[in-house]
Amino acid sequence: MKRTPTAEEREREAKKLRLLEELEDTWLPYLTPKDDEFYQQALKRKARMIPSSKAEIPMCGMLALRSHGT
Structure with a gap:
């Protein structure tokens, strides 16, 4: 039996x-x-993400380096 879609x-x-x-x-x-x-689009998307605290800035940098294999 097929259900009726909701208003949403x-x-x-x-x-x-x-x-x-x-x-x-x-x-x-x-x-x-x-x-x-x-990868260019992915980097642009990551760059738009703004860290909410100063502690996140180095963490984001380390994660970026780690994701690039350096």
């Missing part, structure tokens, strides 16, 4: 459809780790 689910679906209509034939980049731009 219907609203979410309507938003998805509106977004798809707005985008129409616009090309959306899909990046994988094999793409050169993938």
Whole structure:
């Protein structure tokens, strides 16, 4: 038996459809780790994250170095 979608689910679906209509034939980049731009985008995303305390600044730096294998 199929259940009836809730008002929240219907609203979410309507938003998805509106977004798809707005985008129409616009090309959306899909990046994988094999793409050169993938890591650049990931670094930009990490750079936008602002540490909330001074103690997090060195920790974020160490994690960045560790993730790059240095």
